[in-house]
Amino acid sequence: MKRLIGVSVAALPAVAMSISPMFAGTEAQASVVPLHANTINYSGPATASLVIDGKTYKFKSGSCQSIKVSGITVDVDLGSVVQGKDGGPVKGNGKKPWFSMDLSSPSSDLLNAVYYGGKELTAGGPVTVTGSVVKSGSSKGTFQSSSGASDLSGKPFAVSGSWNCHGKFSKD
16 A cells, blocks of 8 residues: 555656646736647848838848749748747747748749737738849848838838848758
8 A cells, every 4th residue: 555655646746747737827828839839940140130110120040941842042031930720820929030031033022921029020021122032042132112012911011121141051
């Protein structure tokens, strides 16, 4: 009997740890990334900046790549994206910064959704690019939205900024 009680007492911390998330308050869970989410953390030397309403946001630790099957000449991703069940970012992107841009000059250049400080700065939209949109690490330049443009959600879209792959580039 002592042996059995000793085993069950020793097992109590493991049981408590496994069920404690069920008893967490809703306030604590509001800041936790959902269990079904998948976080992709980009790394590398790529950097970008984004200017919206006169405020500049800086992004670092990113990668640049060419995605042949999608026809994307340069895909720039910086920071982290916290994906929900639908594959898109969860609301507020788990309070992680994320910058994403797809450059397929001359046909279409698109700034994707951008998050910073738990807020979606823009749903993204078409941009005009100047610089070096090439399938190499020398890809860098500036971008801006057209006057009177709307983002992908229909809101006014007035952004500008820059990107730089800093010599590192991968191809898929």
